[in-house]
Amino acid sequence: MSETPTTEHSTSDHPEGNRKESRHNTEDYRPKDYQAGADYLAEYNAEFPLMSPKTDLTRWKIGPFHASLPASMILNLVLDGEVISRCSVETGFLHKGLEKALELSPWSSLVPYADHLDPENAVFGELVVCTAVEEIAALEVPLRARVIRLILSELTRISAHLSYTVRLARSVGSDTIVHYVLRDRERILDLFELLTGSRFSLNFLRFGGVKADVTEGFIERVLEICELIKIRLKEYNDIFTYNFSFTRRTYGVAVLPVDMIQKCGITGPNARASGIILDLRKSSPALGYDRIDFQVPIGRGESGALGDIHDRYLVRLREIGQSIEILKQLTEIIPPGDFLEKKLENDIKIPTGEAYSQVESPRGLLGCHIVSDGSGSPNRVQFRTPTISNLLCIPELIPGTRIEDLPVVLASLDLGIAEADR
Amino acid sequence: MNTLDASAKLWTSEWCRALGFLDGVPTWFYFFLALVFTYCFVVIPSGSVLSYLDRKLSADLQARVGPNQAGPAGILQPIADFLKLLQKQSTEKSNWREDVWLSIHTMALYSTLAVMPLGTFALMLDTEMSAFLPFWSALVLALGTMLLGFSQGTVPGWFGGMRIAAQTMAGSFPALMGLLCTGVRTGSFQWSQLATIQGFSPLSWTVFSNPFQTIACLVFVTSGLVLSATPPLDGGLSMSDIHGGVASQLHGRKYSLYRFGRFYVFFLWSVITVVLFLGAWILPLEVSRFLSDKGANRILSILELILLLFKTFAVMLTVIWIARVNPRSRVDQITSLAWKVLSPFSLIALVGASLWMGWRNLG
Numbered sequence: 001m002s003e004t005p006t007t008e009h010s011t012s013d014h015p016e017g018n019r020k021e022s023r024h025n026t027e028d029y030r031p032k033d034y035q036a037g038a039d040y041l042a043e044y045n046a047e048f049p050l051m052s053p054k055t056d057l058t059r060w061k062i063g064p065f066h067a068s069l070p071a072s073m074i075l076n077l078v079l080d081g082e083v084i085s086r087c088s089v090e091t092g093f094l095h096k097g098l099e100k101a102l103e104l105s106p107w108s109s110l111v112p113y114a115d116h117l118d119p120e121n122a123v124f125g126e127l128v129v130c131t132a133v134e135e136i137a138a139l140e141v142p143l144r145a146r147v148i149r150l151i152l153s154e155l156t157r158i159s160a161h162l163s164y165t166v167r168l169a170r171s172v173g174s175d176t177i178v179h180y181v182l183r184d185r186e187r188i189l190d191l192f193e194l195l196t197g198s199r200f201s202l203n204f205l206r207f208g209g210v211k212a213d214v215t216e217g218f219i220e221r222v223l224e225i226c227e228l229i230k231i232r233l234k235e236y237n238d239i240f241t242y243n244f245s246f247t248r249r250t251y252g253v254a255v256l257p258v259d260m261i262q263k264c265g266i267t268g269p270n271a272r273a274s275g276i277i278l279d280l281r282k283s284s285p286a287l288g289y290d291r292i293d294f295q296v297p298i299g300r301g302e303s304g305a306l307g308d309i310h311d312r313y314l315v316r317l318r319e320i321g322q323s324i325e326i327l328k329q330l331t332e333i334i335p336p337g338d339f340l341e342k343k344l345e346n347d348i349k350i351p352t353g354e355a356y357s358q359v360e361s362p363r364g365l366l367g368c369h370i371v372s373d374g375s376g377s378p379n380r381v382q383f384r385t386p387t388i389s390n391l392l393c394i395p396e397l398i399p400g401t402r403i404e405d406l407p408v409v410l411a412s413l414d415l416g417i418a419e420a421d422r
Numbered sequence: 423m424n425t426l427d428a429s430a431k432l433w434t435s436e437w438c439r440a441l442g443f444l445d446g447v448p449t450w451f452y453f454f455l456a457l458v459f460t461y462c463f464v465v466i467p468s469g470s471v472l473s474y475l476d477r478k479l480s481a482d483l484q485a486r487v488g489p490n491q492a493g494p495a496g497i498l499q500p501i502a503d504f505l506k507l508l509q510k511q512s513t514e515k516s517n518w519r520e521d522v523w524l525s526i527h528t529m530a531l532y533s534t535l536a537v538m539p540l541g542t543f544a545l546m547l548d549t550e551m552s553a554f555l556p557f558w559s560a561l562v563l564a565l566g567t568m569l570l571g572f573s574q575g576t577v578p579g580w581f582g583g584m585r586i587a588a589q590t591m592a593g594s595f596p597a598l599m600g601l602l603c604t605g606v607r608t609g610s611f612q613w614s615q616l617a618t619i620q621g622f623s624p625l626s627w628t629v630f631s632n633p634f635q636t637i638a639c640l641v642f643v644t645s646g647l648v649l650s651a652t653p654p655l656d657g658g659l660s661m662s663d664i665h666g667g668v669a670s671q672l673h674g675r676k677y678s679l680y681r682f683g684r685f686y687v688f689f690l691w692s693v694i695t696v697v698l699f700l701g702a703w704i705l706p707l708e709v710s711r712f713l714s715d716k717g718a719n720r721i722l723s724i725l726e727l728i729l730l731l732f733k734t735f736a737v738m739l740t741v742i743w744i745a746r747v748n749p750r751s752r753v754d755q756i757t758s759l760a761w762k763v764l765s766p767f768s769l770i771a772l773v774g775a776s777l778w779m780g781w782r783n784l785g
Contacts, residue, residue, distance in 0.1 A: 068663045082753075082754070172749035173749055174747075174749035175480070175746060176747050183485055245654070246748075246749045249751070249752060402752065403581070404663050404752045404753060407663050
């Protein structure tokens with residue numbers, strides 16, 4: 001890659017600066033001359049052309065829909081040959097307005113709406129909302145319900161990490177592992193169906209418990225599938241993880257340094273892959289993992305570069321293994337008793353107050369701030385989603401990689417655009 | 423031209439005479455018939471059989487079912503696909519540059535039909551230069567594909583075209599060296615000579631004649647994949663970042679034409695590999711002698727063709743098997759493989775094979 005020239009720009013010259021200023025102008029919120037890397041060309045030295053930085057750069061605007069993008073977003077790339085020398089991201093194409101929708105809906109509709117915060121990890125959206133509301137209303141959750149919630153969370157974590165493997169494998173063009181992994185993920189969705197009646201949008205958690213008790217044979221099936229996935233993890237390693245071509249595509253590519261993680265606030269497996277031990281399941285006993293014996297896998301830098309794509313992938317594979325351990329222990333300690341403190345009315349009113357709750361979702365730290373003014377619907381709902389941080393690091397992480405690696409890097413960051421465009 | 427006339431007449435004229443007409447037609451007509459015949463009755467059926475086998479086998483590898491609706495076990499799927507592709511129309515307005523380059527690249531591609539070795543009697547151009555002609559065609563094909571990509575005026579087209587050109591440049595040197603190795607053993611580059619020096623038994627195949635020829639065969643096959651951008655070494659046609667590169671702007675029938683062209687290069691390369699290294703079409707000596715004594719040249723050429731295609735499919739399916747299981751390599755990794763690994767090994771093979779032959783001749 002060519003040397004990136006670093007120069008100071010005044011705010012008004014900088015395209016991003018212009019953009020911020022004109023945000024409020026609805027007619028033309030984006031300046032006409034806005035182009036990624038315009039400042040690159042501003043470096044051109046007319047007197048000594050050969051002294052100028054590269055001028056034969058290509059601009060490529062990808063998106064909002066493209067095969068190399070994991071979701072709807074626009075990437076403005078400046079290419080130096082095949083190497084990306086500059087990159088900027090635009091998101092916000094989903095227009096979900098989820099937070100506003102939650103504020104306008106009654107309390108009883110919060111849980112089904114929260115499913116759609118991140119459709120792939122529906123349980124965590126429900127969980128974070130329920131924990132916040134329970135804190136405001138001081139609702140006690142029965143122990144049995146807490147364990148059922150944890151079982152669902154860990155199953156979702158396994159399912160999410162399996163889908164991550166699928167996306168990564170697709171991005172490097174490996175079809176076979178995709179089908180193997182999807183086949184096993186179906187088994188977990190079967191479990192969701194057995195427990196809740198639906199496979200994706202579960203709508204199963206309730207304020208103060210869960211909607212229903214576990215169905216007959218569910219615990220046995222969970223253990224069965226834990227054993228199955230444990231065996232399958234070895235198969236994945238044989239066919240994919242240490243495949244020569246795959247390691248060549250991932251070793252040392254798109255390394256996330258610790259300072260970038262701290263600057264962008266990256267959490268979850270992406271941070272742990274770079275060696276940062278940061279897991280709410282360990283650090284926050286309120287989540288209920290304090291009685292469980294498990295480890296937090298962190299990146300080991302087997303490829304020689306700590307925090308590259310392969311580390312991010314391996315951390316997730318190991319987390320699947322740890323989730324299996326957690327599930328086994330949960331099935332042992334699940335106590336008898338109620339699954340719901342008391343069934344709440346449809347037009348329930350939550351007392352005045354506010355609360356901030358956090359859970360460790362498969363993508364990282366997921367937070368929810370709810371303000372209640374004692375009326376029939378929340379006054380304010382805000383989410384802190386891990387994908388926002390992952391998006392923030394893209395403009396610094398991508399430059400220097402080749403465009404063939406772009407889909408792989410994006411897949412490795414595990415972007416859930418649904419929760420970023422909430 | 424005399425050999426050309428003679429050989430072209432030899433096998434097409436027999437088939438024509440059996441039909442009871444076409445006596446005394448000019449040679450070029452026999453030649454033309456031979457091309458059409460080869461394309462319609464060898465290349466296209468091979469394409470359909472192989473596409474079926476590919477889909478069914480990769481479905482088995484990937485724990486899915488594969489085609490199972492058209493006919494028993496989905497065996498009519500290639501026909502259904504063919505009919506569907508025929509009626510597909512382009513969704514975009516025609517771009518004349520694209521049309522021009524697509525036709526040039528298709529013409530360059532199928533000109534190799536004339537030198538395709540398919541049996542003792544199915545050799546149209548059997549000259550000292552025959553074995554080199556597919557290289558010329560592959561290079562023209564790369565140029566055509568590159569310009570096809572450039573003419574599209576899109577980023578995927580540019581990068582796809584450039585990558586194809588880079589891969590072809592990188593792959594052709596080791597492939598050429600691999601071909602020279604077989605020439606060292608044979609002393610000629612005529613298809614008939616290259617084939618008849620081998621026998622039916624694998625022990626007499628060029629690939630097992632000495633260790634250097636084995637290296638040469640591996641290099642030849644691998645560099646053929648690089649050269650023709652065949653999976654798993656198809657970084658130039660990467661699906662995930664540039665939508666398949668040059669193919670990204672092609673629609674409907676044009677896309678089918680392009681894809682079939684890519685299959686054809688793969689097929690051609692596998693046929694050449696079999697002829698050069700893996701015993702060609704040579705039947706057991708007794709069988710071929712018995713049939714030619716009886717004058718049953720047509721049966722003989724059919725049997726030869728079956729054997730040749732059987733070996734070719736084995737080679738192709740092995741490659742497909744590897745491609746299904748492995749991720750796609752990046753284009754810079756592919757070119758560096760070709761320049762830094764395949765090229766040195768091909769030189770080692772060439773020097774080694776030459777010394778081996780010299781030593782044997784001395785002894």
